[in-house]
């Protein structure tokens with residue numbers, strides 16, 4: 001069977017043909033998806049996937065409003081496609097197989113090219129063979145800089161993720177049937193930038209922008225900082241313009257798969273003093289995920305010297321005119337086997353959106369979950385009917401939570417809404433980016449066993 005036989009129809013065809021409008025930049029180095037090995041613990045782990053043979057996927061730096069050319073070459077025998085999580089870019093650059101492009105076979109290059117409209121902390125990962133390639137390492141951070149320097153002395157990126165390894169540091173199967181039908185299959189080795197509790201030096205008394213990204217396939221991290229005067233300055237890429245309480249050991253911050261938090265941190269004044277990013281894992285004592293260590297004489301800077309980050313150009317929905325749409329996340333009433341295409345199937349359907357499981361790669365006959373009109377405001381009611389938590393991610397658009405049946409949600413712009421057990425959250429958005437936008441759970445086992453779909457903006 002040919003990949004094109006899986007085409008969804010005219011929209012996908014137009015997306016594929018639209019590629020000819022994007023030039024392959026001669027000067028852009030290729031991002032080469034390839035096998036890698038790395039010492040995740042005390043000895044080498046083989047069979048990893050990265051963009052170099054011996055290191056984690058690099059941080060990709062861009063600048064708000066400036067074009068980025070990221071040709072991706074696939075050297076794996078499996079298919080792939082690269083998605084840029086949180087970036088509001090053209091649909092045909094979004095990296096979702098069959099919805100926006102064909103899967104990339106071995107030896108193929110896809111000339112991703114886009115101009116990020118928003119500054120902030122984003123990330124990238126494959127959207128085809130998602131479980132295999134992400135679980136084996138292919139998740140990286142993107143930093144899109146503000147047009148104006150925001151006044152920090154330094155930055156630190158922390159990419160949090162787990163791996164599932166045996167005693168010899170080799171990969172265990174990335175998922176289990178039991179896990180996929182419940183909260184997901186958890187890794188047993190927690191890492192920051194593929195390292196165990198790494199220590200990073202920063203100038204004593206300086207102001208650090210700490211960007212924390214959860215790129216795990218399953219785990220909802222519960223985080224707080226110790227030893228720092230700090231505040232939250234951005235959430236899921238976008239500046240926070242209201243006072244948000246700092247998390248603590250008693251009241252940690254829930255950061256689901258796909259979510260990001262930026263802290264402004266004042267480093268301690270004394271040489272060797274540390275700031276620690278702490279995580280609470282079930283049934284374990286608090287754990288240090290990463291440390292920032294103060295070095296040199298103190299510059300004695302103060303958080304109050306920082307100006308607020310400039311707002312990103314996100315349209316605010318008009319709630320008086322917003323049309324509602326309902327989405328129910330839960331079990332699939334059908335079950336059955338998913339169709340097994342080029343982008344990998346876990347072999348089961350457990351989950352659904354609006355009672356329909358995403359049937360596999362191309363999802364022929366599964367129409368959009370909703371069709372939104374360009375420029376109009378909408379309220380999407382997200383109902384979690386299951387006992388498990390779901391980080392629900394919408395591609396290509398940014399939304400704001402407006403209420404929940406369980407808690408007070410600060411109105412922070414986001415692309416990924418973590419739904420608690422039995423929670424109903426209303427989110428609001430302006431449908432201002434045309435295309436077919438994937439809408440799915442970011443617990444990859446849920447996504448790949450049915451909890452996926454797409455929303456069309458025309």
Ligand SMILES: [Cu+2]
Nearest residue numbers: 390441443446
């Ligand atoms: Cu889920």
